[in-house]
Amino acid sequence: MHEMSIAMAVVGQVEEAAGPGGVRAVESVRLQVGELAGVVPDALRFCFELVCAGTVLDGAELSFDPVPGRARCEPCAREWDTGMPPHLCCPECDGAAAELVSGRELRITEVRWAPEPQPESQPEPQPQPAVDRE
Amino acid sequence: MCRVEDLQRAVLAKNDRGAEALRTELAARGTVIVNLLSSPGSGKTALLEAELTLARRRGVPVAAITADLATENDATRLARSGVPVKQVLTDGLCHLEADMLRSHVEGWLPDDTRLLFVENVGNLVCPASYDLGESLRVALASVTEGEDKPLKYPSAFGLAQLVIVTKTDIAEAVEFDEAAFLGNVRQVNPGVEVIRTSARTGEGTGGLLERAMAVQAGAAVHRPVMARQAVAHGHSHSHSH
Numbered sequence: 001m002h003e004m005s006i007a008m009a010v011v012g013q014v015e016e017a018a019g020p021g022g023v024r025a026v027e028s029v030r031l032q033v034g035e036l037a038g039v040v041p042d043a044l045r046f047c048f049e050l051v052c053a054g055t056v057l058d059g060a061e062l063s064f065d066p067v068p069g070r071a072r073c074e075p076c077a078r079e080w081d082t083g084m085p086p087h088l089c090c091p092e093c094d095g096a097a098a099e100l101v102s103g104r105e106l107r108i109t110e111v112r113w114a115p116e117p118q119p120e121s122q123p124e125p126q127p128q129p130a131v132d133r134e
Numbered sequence: 135m136c137r138v139e140d141l142q143r144a145v146l147a148k149n150d151r152g153a154e155a156l157r158t159e160l161a162a163r164g165t166v167i168v169n170l171l172s173s174p175g176s177g178k179t180a181l182l183e184a185e186l187t188l189a190r191r192r193g194v195p196v197a198a199i200t201a202d203l204a205t206e207n208d209a210t211r212l213a214r215s216g217v218p219v220k221q222v223l224t225d226g227l228c229h230l231e232a233d234m235l236r237s238h239v240e241g242w243l244p245d246d247t248r249l250l251f252v253e254n255v256g257n258l259v260c261p262a263s264y265d266l267g268e269s270l271r272v273a274l275a276s277v278t279e280g281e282d283k284p285l286k287y288p289s290a291f292g293l294a295q296l297v298i299v300t301k302t303d304i305a306e307a308v309e310f311d312e313a314a315f316l317g318n319v320r321q322v323n324p325g326v327e328v329i330r331t332s333a334r335t336g337e338g339t340g341g342l343l344e345r346a347m348a349v350q351a352g353a354a355v356h357r358p359v360m361a362r363q364a365v366a367h368g369h370s371h372s373h374s375h
Contacts, residue, residue, distance in 0.1 A: 002229055002260030009145045017141055027136060031145070036290040036360060038263055071359065079331030085285040086292065088359040089324045099362040106145045106263075113137045 006106070007047035011057055014111055018056050021092060024112035028061040034105035035069040035084055069103030149264055155348035156239070156267030162253075165247045166350040167235075169268035171290050173283075174256030176276040177300035179208045180333035182253055185343045186215035193345065195246045199238055200253040201230050208253065218244060221326035229260035232267055249346050270349045271341065275299040277310035284318040292322040292360035296345055298330070303332040323358045 014029060029048075033039050041064045048062045069082035073090035075097055082088060082103060123130050144150065160167060172178050182198060189196040197218040202206040209221030220240050224230065235252065243250060252268065254261040273294035275283045276302060284291035291297060297319055305312065319328055327345075331338030349355055 002263055005227070005229070005260075006263075007147055009148060012148065013141070013143050013145065017139065017143070036289065036292070038259065085288045085322060086360070087321055088292065089320060097360065098324070098359045100360060104360065104363065108141045108143045108145060109201065111139045111141050113139065115136050 003040060003043040004051070006048045007044055007051040010062075010108060011051045011055055013108055014057055014060075015055060017111060018113075024056065024116065025097045026029060026057045026060040027112040027114050028063060028110075029057070029112075030063050030110040031064065032065045032067055032105045032107045034067045034103040034111050036082065036100070036103035039106060041066075056120055065109065066100065067102050067105045070101035071098045071103075072101050073098045142334070146263065149232050152236065153265035153267040157200070157269065160239075160267065161269075163245060163302050164350070165243070165250055166346065167266060167268040167271065168249060168251045168270045168272060168346045168349075169260060169261075169266050170251065170272050170274060170318055171294070172254050172256060172274035172276075172300075173258050173279060176256070176274050176279060177333060178253050178256065178274055179211050181298065181300055181331055181342065182251055183212055183215055184333050184336070184339045186212060186219075186251070188215045188340050189249070190216050194246065194248055194341075194343070195369055196249045196251065196343075197243055197247045198251040198361050199235065199252065200254045203227070203255065212253075218242075218247075224255055229255055229264055230266055231264050234322050248350050249343075251346075258283075258287035259291040262287070262293055270295050270346055270355060272296045272298055274298045274300055275281065275315070277305040278308050281311050281314040283316055284315070284322050288322045289360070289372070291319060293358050294323060294326060295356045295358065296342070297326055298338075298342065299328060299330045300308050300329045301332060301334075302337055303334045319341065326356050326358060 014026060043063050052058050052060055069086050071082050071088055072079040073092060076090055076092040078090060078092040088098055104119055170178050186198055198212050199220045199222055200212055201222040201224055202208055203224055203226055206221040209219050212219040214313060220238060220242055252266055271294050273291045316328060329338050329341040
């Protein structure tokens with residue numbers, strides 16, 4: 001269950017990005033998770049909720065962008081889906097010279113900070129709510 | 135306005151930085167870390183005890199850190215080799231992280247240590263994600279565990295720089311299909327060396343020590359396909375939500 005450690009790392013990185021005195025709430029966090037990253041999204045979501053409690057991320061939504069495993073054999077100029085468990089020998093030459101093109105990602109790609117609190121005195125009252133979600 | 139920030143941060147960046155710092159720091163004093171991963175009960179401790187004993191007999195300064203959720207049994211076993219051994223209790227955590235390892239190394243590891251063997255928590259899932267600053271990562275599987283172990287735990291075997299088969303003395307009794315196992319290792323990690331060992335008969339004893347000494351002396355290590363990223367990290371993605 002290293003999803004707990006990963007959730008803690010995500011929260012730590014977002015808190016760091018919020019900066020000192022960064023008391024703004026976080027609406028959502030988007031993660032890129034490679035097929036070969038060894039992370040179970042459901043388990044991570046569960047841990048994320050627990051870890052967020054009492055932090056600036058309390059209540060934040062976690063979403064995932066899965067990234068398929070892809071490998072490329074440079075000598076053959078062949079690229080393929082690795083699948084899971086991954087096939088990492090080149091299907092063309094059966095060689096061991098391949099490189100991963102994608103699949104090991106575990107990155108925070110995007111954070112949505114909650115709206116800033118509105119200043120006390122607005123010069124003109126806004127007809128529309130100031131919160132723009134999309 | 136809800137502000138959206140393109141963060142592009144690796145989740146495990148902090149661990150990776152810690153690992154790199156530890157690797158550099160230890161390399162500067164001539165120490166190389168060897169990280170051993172396997173399931174519980176696959177024979178890490180028995181193998182390691184044999185290798186440590188051999189190292190001591192040959193006069194190679196080595197040390198070992200063994201991590202478990204509970205008990206100091208493994209440290210007691212490894213200490214029979216006569217080399218410095220330390221038990222790390224993870225208090226329920228399923229893996230070691232670089233900063234944890236550093237805190238145990240500091241002030242304990244003798245200066246002249248050439249090889250520091252780290253027996254990770256018996257688990258093939260979580261430890262695979264954490265670089266500990268090792269220069270040689272080893273995945274072990276015993277002949278009793280089934281030939282498809284490398285496929286079930288592709289990160290552990292796919293990122294290993296050396297694979298060790300243990301308990302070969304009972305391979306026949308448990309009908310271990312070595313060719314199938316090797317084929318599965320090759321599928322997730324083509325080109326990785328596999329060595330056969332038996333702590334009971336002594337088959338293969340010294341193999342790990344020799345490989346580790348070669349790395350310590352600067353020999354190139356196997357680079358698993360899974361560890362070779364063709365495209366540099368940090369490429370920008372344009373998302374539109």
